[in-house]
Amino acid sequence: MSIQIISVFLLSILGLLLGAYQFKNRERTEVREDDALDHIKGMYILKVPYEKLVIAYFGLMALASLVDWILGGNPEKLNLTFFLVSACAFLIFLYKLGMSFIKSVDFKWPTLVYIFLNVGIATIVYYFMANPVLKMEAALEYLLTFHLLGMILGLGGTLILDILIFHFLRNFRINSSEAVIMHLISQMIILGLVLLMVTGVAIYLTDISGYNSNPRFLMKMTAVLVLSINGIFLNFYMMPKIEKLSLIKENLEEDQNLKRVAFAVGGVSMVSWLAAFSFAMVKDLTQFSYISMLIPYLALVLGAIGGGQFIKKKMEKEVIEESKK
Template sequence: MKTPKSLMIVGGLLALFSSGHLLADPLTLSVPLPDPLPQLKVLTLLVGLHLLGMCFGLGGATMLDLWILRWMRKGSLPAEIGRIFHFISEAVTIGLCLLWLSGLGFLALYAMESPEKFENPKLWAKVIVVIVLTINGIIIHAFVLPEALRDLSRPLLFGVSRTRAALFLASGAISGVSWYTAFAFGLFRELNNSVTLTLLVIMWLTLIVAASIGATLLWLNSAAAARKPPSSSPPT
């Protein structure tokens, strides 16, 4: 059963808000537990959802990228890998949804206890990154994967139009770069209120352009190698 695309729209916005709260300041809201257990901080629950979401989302996206790189290098993949692609894609969607839930919780805590954090340029940079990441995920599921997975026994994007090939390579670059950018924005607290929004966005876009060029060159090289006729042994 396919995951509703609307969940990805909702989920993606959250990847951004949730990535990077692992080192957040302790919050006072808590959930009472039966004695003798201590009270459980709401922040702890949100961090748990965040970790699960990042495991599913970032891990799944990385696995898809690695399979695509192997496809470029080998020139083909076993037919059953197509089912794995779809399975991992659904796992990424689940991860985005978990990130969305935890991200809304983090935003609520910010609004109640630390509204000044909304002035952090890094927060809005993550918003931009994850909005693009989510839209890109919808495009991948709707247009890219169905076309790319038609025949795994042939080289990647064999017989696909240049437009769709460019869309596939660009969307793959956006996905990989954006997932790790959201992760990095969350991890590096040193970026808080110290780097402008413009610079953060420029850095992200530069990485996307570099990744797109690298993916295109790698695909052209693998496509050229696939077109070469097999070398025949000299007559004895």
């Protein structure tokens, strides 16, 4: 059995055992289905306990190592799958580690260990993988398929989230059940963004010089960067406080910063996901320079932020007028 397989297997077993230990000793307090903060505190991903996903990931990597050994070691597609899956897991671990620094959430130290174990696995696989770029070129069709899946999850989730937030605010506040729905959709968007970033980097490595000279690709990456920053505000600032998003008269002047962010991130997310989709799919945009595409995009982003604040002011005005009747 090669050093690579042994190393990946041992690191995976360590992660598996730590995940099992964390799951066994996790708080057994009942998580309220209608409380988004409970889902965040309980470290859930799409209502599945975080530790179960950790156990599944490291267990799968350990099993795949054994399959790798049985097949004779270093099968090309299996090694590439190892690396891409571990890259996705790294970003998800990083996301959960960030969520544990939220004021109302306890720090989960095992997540930091998972990150180190995962980085170890990814580094070992990449180091021992012969001609990784050639392997990515050979798997380009699959990479594009999962890249498109990430786009569908992100864009679809954003469209649904934007529609729901205005639907939920028809009575000028977000209740507990609605907050949970929004939290789950925001996690789906994060998963879409993770897929988009990992497969996007892999696709980029297959033709670095070609993509660097492609203004359409550079604009798409700019939109993804804005989406990443916007996602930080959405998940780390807005979602844990989403139930405070109230426009009823008694709460009109409270949590103004939260309300400004809430009405801004939706528009920015919508514009950026649509922009990323357009820059990826509309080949005719290649004839334009990066700057000539960047300026209207930034104008649309600023317009979305301004439009969100206008809608916020309009809804607050409606509340004031209703209270005078």
